[in-house]
Structures are given as C-alpha cells and as structure tokens.
Amino acid sequence: MDGLPVESLKRVGPRVAERLAKLGIRSVQDLLFHLPIRYQDRSRLTPIADLRLGSEALIQGFVEDASIAMGRRRSLKVSLVDAGGGRILLRFFHFSRQQAAALQSGTLLRCYGEVRQGPVSLEMIHPEYRVQSEDGDEAEPGLTPIYPSTEGLQQATWRGLIEQALALMERLRPLDLLPRAVIGPQGLPGLCEALRDLHRPPLEASLEDLLERRHPAFVRLAFEELTAHQVSLRRLRLAQQRISAPILEGDGxxxxxxxxxxxxxxxxxxxxxxxxxxxxxxxxxxxxxxxxxxxxxxxxxxxxxxxxxxxxxxxxxxxxxxxxxxxxxxxxxxxxxxxxxxxxxxxxxxxxxxxxxxxxxxxxxxxxxxxxxxxxxxxxxxxxxxxxxxxxxxxxxxxxxxxxxxxxxxxxxxxxxxxxxxxxxxxxxxxxxxxxxxxxxxxxxDALPPGRSPITTIAVPDTRRDEVVERVMLACRQGRQAYWVCTLIEESEALECQAAEETARQLREGLPGLRVGLVHGRLKATERDAVMADFAAGELDLLVATTVIEVGVDVPNASLMIIENPERLGLAQLHQLRGRVGRGAVESHCLLLYHAPLSQIARERLGIIRASTSGFEIAERDLAIRGAGEVLGTRQTGAIQFRVADPVRDQRLTAPAQRAADRILEHHPEAVDPLIARWLGARELYGQV
Incomplete structure (x- = not known):
C-alpha cells in the first residue's frame, strides 16, 4: 500500500493532493499513519439546558430564527431550541449565501461544538452540524476522531479519506514489518487491527486511554516506531564498525x-x-x-x-x-x-x-x-x-x-x-x-571534584527586590563577588523582563562603591572579554549579564547569583546558570527572583531546582515536565522527532525495542529499509554513512 498514491482515492484531485503533501501525505499508507490528535464523544445527545461552559457536546434542535448581524464582524446568527425548551445561539463568521438560505426556521439540526458564554446567552462558534431529516435521538456510535489538518481540509474531508483508506487496508493489507516473534511477547495487536482501532475506536474503548496514548493500539505503533529508530541507529553503528580509524595509543x-x-x-x-x-x-x-x-x-x-x-x-x-x-x-x-x-x-x-x-x-x-x-x-x-x-x-x-x-x-x-x-x-x-x-x-x-561548595537555592518574589540588593551589597563588602542574570538585553513590555542595561544602571545607583560590570551577547567580543577578564581578576564586584554566562565563566570567588524571571527558563538552563557559583570553598547561594503570579508548571519547576543539586535528577524531572523535544531543543529535535512514541511515556518499551531491532537486523534484513522508510522517511539523518 505504501506505493499507492492518494490520487487513487475518490475526491482527491490536484488541489487536495497538494494540501495533503504539505503534511507529508503522498500515499494511502501515509494517510493511514496520519493519526487523530484527539477524540470527541458524540455517542449521546445532551439537552441544551444541561450544557456546561467550556464543554464540547452533541445537541439537536430546531432553528427558531436565523439572521445576518452587521456589527464589527459580519456574522450569521442561528437561534436553536430543543424539545426541552433549551436555547443556544450558533454563530458563524464565515458562511455562504447558500448556507444562510438553508438554515430556515423549522430546520432540524444536529450540532457538535464547544459551549461558550456569549454577550446574551450560551453560544457555539462554528459548530459542526448537519441537517436531520427526522427527529431521531440516535447518535454516532463510538468516538469521533479529530485529525491534525491544514488550511482547506475540513474534518469531514479527513474522515471521508480515512474511510476509503481503511477499506483499501482491509483488501490490500499493509505489510506488518514486525515479525510475530518480536510482537508476540509484547501482547500487542497486529498493525491492521491497531490502525483500525485508532481511526474507528470501538464502543468499549477508553477515551482517557486514547487521549493519553495508553491504548494498546497506540502502544503497538509506538513500539514499532521506537524499533524503527533503534534499527536505524544500530545499522549506523554496524556501518561504523566497518570503517577504519587511526590507532591512537601514544606513549603517555x-x-x-x-x-x-x-x-x-x-x-x-x-x-x-x-x-x-x-x-x-x-x-x-x-x-x-x-x-x-x-x-x-x-x-x-x-x-x-x-x-x-x-x-x-x-x-x-x-x-x-x-x-x-x-x-x-x-x-x-x-x-x-x-x-x-x-x-x-x-x-x-x-x-x-x-x-x-x-x-x-x-x-x-x-x-x-x-x-x-x-x-x-x-x-x-x-x-x-x-x-x-x-x-x-x-x-x-x-x-x-x-x-x-x-x-x-x-x-x-x-x-x-x-x-x-x-x-x-x-x-x-x-x-x-x-x-x-x-x-x-x-x-x-557522576561525581563532582572535592572542594566544591554546596549551593543553597532560594526563590524570592520580585516585590522583595530591595532586600536582595542589600544582600548583594553585604556579600561584596565581605570580599565575595556576585552575578545578576537578566533574560533580555532590551526592554520588552510583552515579556516584562528587566533589561540587563537598565538593571546595571539601577544597581550602580543603588550600590554606590561597588564595581559593576555588564556583559551581553551584543557586545563586541573584545569588550565582553575585557569585562569577563576584569571579573575573573577580582576587579569587578558584581557582573550583570544575560544568559551568555551560562557557559564560559569560572570564578571561584563568586558565591552569590541572582536570576531574574527564572520562571521563563527551563530547568536545565537554570541549573547551568547556577553552576557558575559554588566553584570555591565558600558556601554559595542562588536567589531566584520571580515575578508573581506563577503558573503551576513554573511553581513545580522552581520547587525542583530548589530541592535538587543533581543535574541528572533535574534532567529526569525536566523531561517529565516538558517532554523530549523541549528538553533537547529545536536543533536536535529536527533529527529525532517522534510521531507516536514518547521517550518518557514509553520508557518501558525502549529495551524491548532494542532487542527487536537486533533480531530484525540479524534475521529479517528485508524489513529494515521499509521500516525506516515508514517511520523516518527523509528524516533518517542517522543513515548518512
């Protein structure tokens, strides 16, 4: 099926094919592996009177009135009333003349959408709807998939294309690239069964398991994807073993x-x-x-x-x-x-x-x-x-x-x-x-050199900024040095971050007698080097800097670090910055000067950095909070983007996937290229050997 083009499906002309290609979908197999991002429960009708704000619901009612409003934004307003007397307003900002004409008073509609509070009553903005020929209360069986899309492709179009692809799948059966000896011990479904369950979830399927990707069908595809990555990396390793390198023994x-x-x-x-x-x-x-x-x-x-x-x-x-x-x-x-x-x-x-x-x-x-x-x-x-x-x-x-x-x-x-x-x-x-x-x-x-002093980390709201400035003064008068880290160079109202240049000016005024230096990424290298050299030589007491000092500065006498707006940084970066102090024998402190109110994730992140000084423990927690893509950064994720698998959620699958990869490379070499092509495609940068 991987060679069957999407143009072979009904209603896929050049324009639709071009839109599908934007998402990397060129074959029917690509379409089958374009999985829903979420599911909607349209298995029961909800009386309008029972609707809750913020919920998504399936409703049915008669059009009471439809009119075009000419306010700041032209819109089609449709008043819907159900058998229980409940009313809701349907609002469309994008509509055609034919659409408006079809929504006449007395028309029976079935709608699905998010319930919002409008100026006068509850509303649904651009709900999905269809005209009902009779007043039946039967709803759609099972859960309704929602697909990642692009401009010009509606959910109804996706579902129609997927239905055709599933029908072809039943006839042509895409190649199950994982041998039975590999998939059997995991107790996972076959490929066709997994794809069918994800595109057409059965009635008994748990919505929570599907949304959190714990359903056996998702696990089956995650296992295959992890296996494909392991096959790719192991093939690279085998290729490396066939390459010679100079023997570098040396005499010592x-x-x-x-x-x-x-x-x-x-x-x-x-x-x-x-x-x-x-x-x-x-x-x-x-x-x-x-x-x-x-x-x-x-x-x-x-x-x-x-x-x-x-x-x-x-x-x-x-x-x-x-x-x-x-x-x-x-x-x-x-x-x-x-x-x-x-x-x-x-x-x-x-x-x-x-x-x-x-x-x-x-x-x-x-x-x-x-x-x-x-x-x-x-x-x-x-x-x-x-x-x-x-x-x-x-x-x-x-x-x-x-x-x-x-x-x-x-x-x-x-x-x-x-x-x-x-x-x-x-x-x-x-x-x-x-x-x-x-x-x-x-x-x-996994061990720090002896003599490294412990770092005490404290979170302080920026309303106590004056106290923090006093603490800097005290530390410097005792012969120590300090860092003050800002996250931006120039003022930005949107981010509400204190700019490094303005901070340096304020601290020079507020800390008379202290020698204050400033470094940021826009300084010429010679100017930056001179300031850093002065700080390292003890000729500056306080260094105001952006995150350029995350690496590159080693000053044992620096025992105090202030990080402004730490809630805007990831755990790994906070840990890197904090590592600039604690390099001498004196106890060191890191003050996280945050701006309230903090989000739940920010509170959790600052709690972790205060409680732990182990970079490996912090990395594990950071990974659990933000996921692999954000932890590694965009440069790397371009090469290791996963479509279904998640290295954190699917940790237990990693070792079995490695064993599966070894078995496939040894006993099923014919599956290697198709497996890599299916999951990595043009992104198999590992294979440049």
Whole structure:
C-alpha cells in the first residue's frame, strides 16, 4: 500500500493532493499513519439546558430564527431550541449565501461544538452540524476522531479519506514489518487491527486511554516506531564498525606531564572515563562516545587528556563548541594547560576573515596546527585537515546528528574516519540516551571534584527586590563577588523582563562603591572579554549579564547569583546558570527572583531546582515536565522527532525495542529499509554513512 498514491482515492484531485503533501501525505499508507490528535464523544445527545461552559457536546434542535448581524464582524446568527425548551445561539463568521438560505426556521439540526458564554446567552462558534431529516435521538456510535489538518481540509474531508483508506487496508493489507516473534511477547495487536482501532475506536474503548496514548493500539505503533529508530541507529553503528580509524595509543608522556602539573587530582569518575576513552582510541575502529557530566564535573580536563593522546600519536585534534563564547573558554583552558607542554591551540571562528582566515586554514591543511578549537566554522568544506585523528564536540544536543556525521569527510582516505568524543553538560536522562544515542557508547562523570561548595537555592518574589540588593551589597563588602542574570538585553513590555542595561544602571545607583560590570551577547567580543577578564581578576564586584554566562565563566570567588524571571527558563538552563557559583570553598547561594503570579508548571519547576543539586535528577524531572523535544531543543529535535512514541511515556518499551531491532537486523534484513522508510522517511539523518 505504501506505493499507492492518494490520487487513487475518490475526491482527491490536484488541489487536495497538494494540501495533503504539505503534511507529508503522498500515499494511502501515509494517510493511514496520519493519526487523530484527539477524540470527541458524540455517542449521546445532551439537552441544551444541561450544557456546561467550556464543554464540547452533541445537541439537536430546531432553528427558531436565523439572521445576518452587521456589527464589527459580519456574522450569521442561528437561534436553536430543543424539545426541552433549551436555547443556544450558533454563530458563524464565515458562511455562504447558500448556507444562510438553508438554515430556515423549522430546520432540524444536529450540532457538535464547544459551549461558550456569549454577550446574551450560551453560544457555539462554528459548530459542526448537519441537517436531520427526522427527529431521531440516535447518535454516532463510538468516538469521533479529530485529525491534525491544514488550511482547506475540513474534518469531514479527513474522515471521508480515512474511510476509503481503511477499506483499501482491509483488501490490500499493509505489510506488518514486525515479525510475530518480536510482537508476540509484547501482547500487542497486529498493525491492521491497531490502525483500525485508532481511526474507528470501538464502543468499549477508553477515551482517557486514547487521549493519553495508553491504548494498546497506540502502544503497538509506538513500539514499532521506537524499533524503527533503534534499527536505524544500530545499522549506523554496524556501518561504523566497518570503517577504519587511526590507532591512537601514544606513549603517555604528554598526558603524564599534564596530570603532574594540574593543581588537583582527577576524581575516580574522571579516571574511569579517561580509561574508557583511551581504550576506544587505541582501537582501529572510530570511537563514538558520549561523555555526560554535570556542571563543574571536570569534562574539559578529560577532553584535554584525550586530545593529548591523539597528539602523542602524531594526529590532529579538532574541538568544536556551538558558540564563540564557549569555544573561547575552551581555548583559554587548553592554552593554560598545554602551552607549558609546547602545544599552541589554534582558534578558528566566524570572525576570522580574509588573510587571517586564509593563514589559519593553511596551518590546518598543512598540519602545522595540531590542535584546532572552533565553532560551526569547522564543519565548512573549506576547512581541510592533514591528518585529523580526534574530533571533540561540546554540547552535542545543539548540533544535528548529520553534522557530526559530516566530520567523517574531514579525514582523507577511503572508508576512514576520525575518533569522536561528544560531550554535554546538559545531563540526558538514561531513558532518553538509550533512545536517541543508541549509536554511541556512554560515559558518565557522576561525581563532582572535592572542594566544591554546596549551593543553597532560594526563590524570592520580585516585590522583595530591595532586600536582595542589600544582600548583594553585604556579600561584596565581605570580599565575595556576585552575578545578576537578566533574560533580555532590551526592554520588552510583552515579556516584562528587566533589561540587563537598565538593571546595571539601577544597581550602580543603588550600590554606590561597588564595581559593576555588564556583559551581553551584543557586545563586541573584545569588550565582553575585557569585562569577563576584569571579573575573573577580582576587579569587578558584581557582573550583570544575560544568559551568555551560562557557559564560559569560572570564578571561584563568586558565591552569590541572582536570576531574574527564572520562571521563563527551563530547568536545565537554570541549573547551568547556577553552576557558575559554588566553584570555591565558600558556601554559595542562588536567589531566584520571580515575578508573581506563577503558573503551576513554573511553581513545580522552581520547587525542583530548589530541592535538587543533581543535574541528572533535574534532567529526569525536566523531561517529565516538558517532554523530549523541549528538553533537547529545536536543533536536535529536527533529527529525532517522534510521531507516536514518547521517550518518557514509553520508557518501558525502549529495551524491548532494542532487542527487536537486533533480531530484525540479524534475521529479517528485508524489513529494515521499509521500516525506516515508514517511520523516518527523509528524516533518517542517522543513515548518512
């Protein structure tokens, strides 16, 4: 059925086909997998007198009067009265002359819509309706599906097309791509039964189970979709194993010198991760390892040791970060550690133009630059390495999967690829990592270095702003430093956020004698660097900033952070910002200066950030509140968008889906391509091998 075009259905001409194509629907199979977003219970008629505000209901009555009102918006008003004497007004803002003429007094209508309070009486705005030939009280059997739509396609059109597709399904039977040995142990229905139940829910179906996607039919499709993703990622992993990579053992001399020079000992967790990475890089197959670590857990020094292993073996290293600010922070850290070893990192960013850029590109291509730090600029075709052995990608979730796949092209040689170390300071819950990163090995730094002070987090309403300012004054007079984080640069009435520039002005007036600095994303890099350097050197007491300081600033003497409008930020970002303090031995505090009233989700979010300092625990809670798409951000979700499955709701299906994927790849290779095409289609970016 996947090859049967939608044009083969009745009433699907070029215009309807074009509208369906906007939603990615080109075949009858696509139509079958276009599932309802919700269901309406039209199984019983509700007397008009029993209607409740805000509810959706099926009603029936006679047209008492119909007229066209010519107010601010021209509308058709239809007064409907039922057998019990109840009255309601139907209002149409978009109507035709024929429609108005058909709604004559005495016409029997059956309507479905949302009950609203109008100026005079209860109303339904643009209800679905049909003319009844006789006064019967029978309603529609079962639940009525509501489909995601686009302009020009009404629900009646969708239901008519789906009915035709279901009839064809009964005759042609789409291929059930999950073998019986895979689906049987899960106790789930077959594909046709699941699709039929979702498009035509039986009378006994639970509306709650359908809406929350717990119905066995939804679970069946979610399991198939998760299996398709696992098949795709596992196929990529198998392909990776067929690609060669340079063996990067090294003699250990540079690593030993760096460890001896560090003013601290590696934690047990850091040591374990270093050994895992070293073992991977010593193999002739490309390392694909995801390194997770909480804020301040010491991922950068682990990356530096991995880089030194590649350099010892005579190969180049590239370190990529999503922003210039973060890449500059890495550059500073690496210079401090590696210059004494005779290694000068080279920086390549978008700001480098003309002759300067050409010289840097030549240094990379000739191999003179052994360690290159940069941004997305390193992905560009003009960047050519002589012998790239290791690529380190920081904050992987801000890059697409296809971008890290593109790194393979940065190494000369047929079938060869550099080793890849992918780092994130945004802890990804294990359930999500198993689903999204099945092509990667996972390393976790699950302990903070000794000497990190605890951070006490307190939520304070902005009505107590003066008290907070006094607290900043007290902390700075005691020799400490503080951050004041704003969420916007310029005034915005709509968001009601205090702008950083205005805040800095007010704090300079309110805190005479304190040295106040300001950084935001619109400052020139040289100006921003100068302010940050002054703050790090202790020449500023208070740094007013936007969220640009989420990464890139490490000041052990800073022990107080104020975050304005924290209710506008996600848990992961709040945790990242809070991690800028608590880097010394003194107890640190984070004050969340919120604007009341808070929504229920905002209250819950602030409660979590106050109660927990574990990034992994916070990530799990954030995932449960906001879902995978929002937690990961739009850059990544373009590659891993799920249509039916949800990594949080369907966690229990992840392990069985992995087992199913392994079985399909080994015993049913003929199902691999159709399964991926059905669920990922053109979005199978993982398959660029």
């Amino acid at each position: 001399r540079l690593r030993a010198r760096l460890r001896a020079a560090l003013p601290f000992e590696l934690t047990e967790a850091q040591g374990r991760v270093v050994r895992e990475i070293a073992a991977d890089m010593a193999r002739p197959r490309p390392m694909q390892r995801l390194l997770q670590g909480d804020v301040g857990s010491g991922k950068t020094v682990v990356a530096a040791l991995a880089a030194l292993q590649a350099l010892e073996a005579g190969f180049q290293v590239a370190l990529m970060a999503p922003t210039e600010l973060l890449s500059e922070q890495h550059l500073r850290n690496l210079r401090a550690w590696l210059l004494p070893l005779g290694i000068e990192p080279l920086w390549l960013a978008g700001r480098h133009k003309g002759q300067e850029r050409a010289e840097r590109l030549e240094a990379i291509a000739s191999g003179a630059a052994r360690l290159v730090v940069g941004t997305h600029a390193l992905f560009q075709d003009e960047v050519v390495f002589q012998d790239l052995g290791l690529a380190i990608i920081d904050e992987q979730h801000r890059f697409g999967v296809h971008q890290r796949m593109k790194l393979r092209e940065k190494r000369d040689g047929e079938g060869a690829a550099p080793h890849q170390l992918i780092m994130t300071a945004t802890p990804i819950p294990r359930s999500l990592a198993m689903t999204l990163y099945a092509d990667l090995d996972l390393s976790v730094i």
